Amino acid sequence: xxxxxxxxxxxxxxxxxxxxxxxxxxxxxxxxxxxxxxxxxxxxxxxxxxxxxxxxxxxxxxxxxxxxxxxxxxxxxxxxxxxxxxxxxxxxxxxxxxxxxxxxxxxxxxxxxxxxxxxxxxxxxxxxxxxxxxxxxxxxxxxxxxxxxxxxxxxxxxxxxxxxxxxxxxxxxxxxxxxxxxxxxxxxxxxxxxxxxxxxxxxxxxxxxxxxxxxxxxxxxxxxxxxxxxxxxxxxxxxxxxxxxxxxxxxxxxxxxxxxxxxxx
Amino acid sequence: xxxxxxxxxxxxxxxxxxxxxxxxxxxxxxxxxxxxxxxxxxxxxxxxxxxxxxxxxxxxxxxxxxxxxxxxxxxxxxxxxxxxxxxxxxxxxxxxxxxxxxxxxxxxxxxxxxxxxxxxxxxxxxxxxxxxxxxxxxxxxxxxxxxxxxxxxxxxxxxxxxxxxxxxxxxxxxxxxxxxxxxxxxxxxxxxxxxxxxxxxxxxxxxxxxxxxxxxxxxxxxxxxxxxxxxxxxxxxxxxxxxxxxxxxxxxxxxxxxxxxxxxxxxxxxxxxxxxxxxxxxxxxxxxxxxxxxxxxxxxxxxxxxxxxxxxxxxxxxxxx
Ligand SMILES: Nc1ncnc2c1ncn2[C@@H]1O[C@H](COP(=O)(O)OP(=O)(O)O)[C@@H](O)[C@H]1O
Ligand SMILES: [Mg+2]
Numbered sequence: 001x002x003x004x005x006x007x008x009x010x011x012x013x014x015x016x017x018x019x020x021x022x023x024x025x026x027x028x029x030x031x032x033x034x035x036x037x038x039x040x041x042x043x044x045x046x047x048x049x050x051x052x053x054x055x056x057x058x059x060x061x062x063x064x065x066x067x068x069x070x071x072x073x074x075x076x077x078x079x080x081x082x083x084x085x086x087x088x089x090x091x092x093x094x095x096x097x098x099x100x101x102x103x104x105x106x107x108x109x110x111x112x113x114x115x116x117x118x119x120x121x122x123x124x125x126x127x128x129x130x131x132x133x134x135x136x137x138x139x140x141x142x143x144x145x146x147x148x149x150x151x152x153x154x155x156x157x158x159x160x161x162x163x164x165x166x167x168x169x170x171x172x173x174x175x176x177x178x179x180x181x182x183x184x185x186x187x188x189x190x191x192x193x194x195x196x197x198x199x200x201x202x203x204x205x206x207x208x209x210x211x212x213x214x215x216x217x218x219x220x221x222x223x224x225x226x227x228x229x230x231x232x233x234x235x236x237x238x239x240x241x242x243x244x245x246x247x248x249x250x251x252x253x254x255x256x257x258x259x260x261x262x263x264x265x
Numbered sequence: 266x267x268x269x270x271x272x273x274x275x276x277x278x279x280x281x282x283x284x285x286x287x288x289x290x291x292x293x294x295x296x297x298x299x300x301x302x303x304x305x306x307x308x309x310x311x312x313x314x315x316x317x318x319x320x321x322x323x324x325x326x327x328x329x330x331x332x333x334x335x336x337x338x339x340x341x342x343x344x345x346x347x348x349x350x351x352x353x354x355x356x357x358x359x360x361x362x363x364x365x366x367x368x369x370x371x372x373x374x375x376x377x378x379x380x381x382x383x384x385x386x387x388x389x390x391x392x393x394x395x396x397x398x399x400x401x402x403x404x405x406x407x408x409x410x411x412x413x414x415x416x417x418x419x420x421x422x423x424x425x426x427x428x429x430x431x432x433x434x435x436x437x438x439x440x441x442x443x444x445x446x447x448x449x450x451x452x453x454x455x456x457x458x459x460x461x462x463x464x465x466x467x468x469x470x471x472x473x474x475x476x477x478x479x480x481x482x483x484x485x486x487x488x489x490x491x492x493x494x495x496x497x498x499x500x501x502x503x504x505x506x507x508x509x510x511x512x513x514x515x516x517x518x519x520x521x522x523x524x525x526x527x528x529x530x531x532x533x534x535x536x537x538x539x540x541x542x543x544x545x546x547x548x549x550x551x552x553x554x555x556x557x558x559x560x561x562x563x564x565x566x567x568x569x570x571x572x573x574x575x576x577x578x579x580x581x582x583x584x585x586x
Contacts, residue, residue, distance in 0.1 A: 007380070007381065007384055008349065008378070008379030009379055012376045012379050012380060012381050013376060013377055013379060016372070016373050016375075016376020016377055016382075017373075017376070017377075019372075019373075019376070020362075020365070020369070020373050023365065023369060024364065024365075027364070095358065095359045095363075096355060096357070096358020096359045096360060097358075097360065097361070097362060099320075099323075099325050099355055099358065100355075100360055100361075100374070100377070100421075101377065102323075102324070102325055103324075103325075103348060103351070103352065103353065103377070103378075104348070104377045104378065104379075105344075105345050105348040105349040105378060105379055106345055106379070107344070107345075111377070254327070257324075257325065257326060257327045258326075258327045259281060259282070259283065260281060260317065260320065260325075260326045262325050262326075263325070263355065263358060264357075264358060
């Protein structure tokens with residue numbers, strides 16, 4: 001018994017969960033590919049349509065087209081990240097596997113971390129699409145600086161996780177919250193739109209606003225993240241939202257355990 | 266740490282508050298201690314609190330009060346130590362991933378309890394063989410029959426090699442054949458590994474077949490905690506059925522009824538049934554019949570099955586209530 005125990009560790013939990021997510025991706029590669037095509041078409045229609053319109057009216061849409069590309073980039077990252085967590089959690093609660101996950105000796109946090117890390121691949125791949133299409137449709141080269149874009153993408157995903165954690169937690173308690181998962185997409189689009197409103201630092205405290213501004217600075221003006229004055233604020237805001245999201249999830253989780261709602265009662 | 270008890274539940278209470286001031290007392294002061302290697306049945310009608318007790322023992326439901334120790338470790342104060350030692354199959358849910366194959370599930374759940382796949386693999390292979398799943402190892406669980414899915418769930422609980430395994434209504438909804446097969450495997454595997462198994466059920470026959478001990482639960486309270494054979498003995502010893510050659514007359518009946526409250530008549534069969542409280546009463550009755558000139562054709566000791574015992578206990582009849 002003791003002999004065995006020293007070989008057991010939460011690292012195997014983390015590895016196991018990530019492995020399982022990747023197995024899923026591989027198995028459903030076809031579904032992923034088809035949603036990638038849908039996304040591609042969506043970007044094509046939006047950006048192509050805008051360009052066509054601009055050409056017909058004889059106006060230059062340069063700056064707003066660029067803004068659109070940046071917005072789509074952040075939106076893709078955010079929506080895919082919070083959705084995979086929130087829907088995944090609801091699905092596991094309904095089918096009864098969530099309770100099994102909660103039996104893991106070191107607690108659910110390792111499972112959650114593995115799940116979130118495993119789910120990174122998907123939004124990151126899809127986020128390449130708007131940039132590619134941006135280049136194609138706007139006809140101008142974006143400054144693709146990976147040293148800025150990758151950390152920025154990570155920060156955006158972290159903000160999305162906090163949203164996903166809070167929503168997922170609420171969904172454990174109130175089953176009908178699930179309907180609001182869809183509405184969130186529009187809310188996120190709204191937040192990204194707010195990034196264009198200049199000045200007001202209060203706006204920057206909202207999720208995705210600073211990310212969008214930073215992405216714009218980098219992609220359009222070529223300013224690396226570490227030279228942007230708002231970078232520390234972006235870090236701070238992300239950390240705060242993540243804390244708030246985790247706290248909200250913990251709180252909902254405790255309540256669900258008190259009410260016996262981790263299962264599908 | 267005392268290792269004598271694999272599971273120790275003390276004064277467990279759970280009151281659900283599903284909102285708007287309502288409250289449901291699901292478990293009402295429940296105590297139970299289990300020694301290593303025991304297979305115990307947790308028997309009770311629907312709503313008795315079996316699932317709640319099991320979920321409390323797993324840390325899935327926070328109890329209102331009481332303590333739970335697994336192998337001596339307090340479930341909430343030393344959660345890692347306690348949870349390293351317990352696995353479960355829960356009632357009415359999938360328990361495993363339908364979109365993953367059998368072997369993938371085994372690997373995942375071994376990982377989930379902290380084993381590397383290398384360490385868990387031999388055990389997984391053994392379980393596949395024993396549960397007759399070896400040739401379906403790469404099949405997706407969602408494509409298997411209901412019975413096989415349940416076997417996979419049991420395998421995923423057992424691959425974690427925990428000294429305590431909780432099975433909540435494990436054969437519910439399975440066809441008889443698969444249910445029996447699963448029962449047999451549960452006892453075999455438990456015996457070989459020295460695993461303590463708690464099987465909850467509202468079907469007494471299942472408990473009678475696979476458990477040596479039974480804890481009967483009524484409205485969140487423990488009403489019986491005894492070995493299955495003892496329990497059957499207690500109830501068996503109390504019931505005799507006398508078949509008479511000549512039926513008793515009206516006066517004799519009245520006297521019988523007044524002196525032996527446990528008598529009831531079954532006129533169609535020319536018999537009466539007596540529940541005696543002690544051996545003395547039995548001999549008194551024999552004496553009475555000799556004097557009254559009632560000739561006994563046959564005496565049967567009624568052998569109840571656990572089902573009848575269970576019903577009597579649950580209805581609150583007899584001395585257990
Ligand atoms: N999550 C819950 N919220 C409110 N009441 C519950 C919940 N789970 C169970 N109950 C109630 O608690 C009692 C015991 O239920 P349960 O433990 O499921 O019993 P059993 O498993 O023996 O059928 C029942 O009255 C049931 O309705
Ligand atoms: Mg139940």
